[in-house]
Amino acid sequence: MNLHFYVGNDNGNSEHDLIIDGKLIQQPNVNCTVDEIPWSDEQPPESFIKNLHEQLVVTIDSPSARPGMYYVGKFALESGEVLDNLQIGIDVKSDMDLPVINTLAQIAAAAVQKAYDQEKKIPAQVDVEVDMATALPVTQHSDETAAKFEKRFTSGTHHVTVHLGLQRVAVKIVFPFTKVVPEATPVIFTLQKDAEGNWREGDIFQEFVETYKIEKKFNGSYFKDKRILHVDIGDGSTEYPITEGNKFLRQFVYGTHHGAGYAIEEALDEFNRLIHLPDSPRQFFSDVLKNPKHKYHARAIKTLKRPMETQVRQIVQNVKRQLAKARNEIDLICVYGGGSILMRSVLHAQLTELVAEREMQLLYIPAEYAVQLNAMGLDAFVRGKIYEALKNKAVQPV
Structure with a gap:
């Protein structure tokens, strides 16, 4: 199945707020690396779909982040595992793996939910093309850091395995264009x-x-x-x-x-x-x-x-x-x-x-x-004429 999403992505130090395909998702902006999935009983994979963002376990294979299996958001926070989060005043978001991993995980979860809604069955694979606007703090935003952060999404294909109990769904995500703006301006x-x-x-x-x-x-x-x-x-x-x-x-x-x-x-x-x-x-x-x-x-x-x-x-x-x-x-x-x-x-x-x-x-x-x-502002921006003009200019052959 092929999907296209518009994503407005606010990667906050405490909370991750995204609008994916018009739907607001709010999760604690944390994750943790784990060695195995937490479920052993054969739970029906369909039972995970509705609250997938609250019980999100993914395996990430991306050119832009450390490969591995992760609990993401609320599920990580409540797991008792050692958490990775954004250290306030210390971490530079454009250098961190966490915003990349959590963004990929939430988009992959939304893709699995949408594919299930459309097909009424668990998909084996979903391919997603994403237009995204995200932001960096004003103190961290420059042409250089913005380009670096954009590249972490646009350079290559990201493979995310979403675990629905013991069943896996392979999600392939590509970002043909991403725009990083200073926070607050959207x-x-x-x-x-x-x-x-x-x-x-x-x-x-x-x-x-x-x-x-x-x-x-x-x-x-x-x-x-x-x-x-x-x-x-x-x-x-x-x-x-x-x-x-x-x-x-x-x-x-x-x-x-x-x-x-x-x-x-x-x-x-x-x-x-x-x-x-x-x-x-x-x-x-x-x-x-x-x-x-x-x-x-x-x-x-x-x-x-x-x-x-x-x-x-x-x-x-x-x-x-x-x-x-x-x-x-x-x-x-x-x-x-x-x-x-x-x-x-x-x-x-x-x-x-x-x-x-x-x-x-x-x-x-x-x-x-x-x-x-x-x-909300990033979502409005990614769907607007300015983003479209920037994208057309960026992807035109020289």
Whole structure:
């Protein structure tokens, strides 16, 4: 079976958010190398299809990553095995195997699911051609690193074996063209247009409309000529790019090593002490924070408070620095990313005061959209005219 996928791929330090073939997949961005599949009983392979991304075991044979068998995402996190993850502030994503392996694994899983949906049986082999847009942190993005990261996907054929219990499906993946952009910049596409290409409307803007008492019917066209300072708060970095309309202003490239992950790293020892564990991974702490019903949630929040306030203070200072560089010629500050959810109780009030005194507006993206905004923007970009033009230019014979 032959498939074609558009993929918007946001390889975060903590979470992997991809939109594959129009479907959002969110998984912890971890994996672990293993020697054998974990299943011994003869479970029907069909039983794996529905929740395949949650129980993902693959064997990778790729020119761009270490060959081997891997547990990926949630299955790796819950396995108790030694995890490979992105070390915040240390690892350069374009050099790492993890983003390549996890991307290939998630695309292969989506291919198996789609082939099963279409054929109503487990395929023996699936061939997938992928058009993909992905991103690197502003601090790591250059023409050189972008080209290097693109090449890791486009140079050669990637073979992924997806294990459905004891049954195997061979997935062959090729990337005729991939584009790597600076993180945060694809969000300008998301704010303006929805997946169908219409002006975006809805509850993503509700708080903004109420705060600024905008009477007329509001949609994403409002942002088409605005000068926006983005504050994209991740786990390991915060990006502060400035965009004008659909343009990324290269002279204002700025990112720092601040984010929720640093606060979590600082709080982790105390958290582990309170829950009587010798250690636990950063992603486990993140999962506890996201789940108010978790028995350790209150303790996680308590240990995080002081380190989080330190990170917020640094982020506000960096926002002021960007505003000074732009001579305050900014229409609005837009805040999003996984870290923005955890920091909201402290950060929102400080930025509200800041924009009021400088005659700007604040668009603080609601929690249900904050994490996926980059993936949504990358998905919009990969399906758009700019990507198509870049691809046509790249693949034309010289």
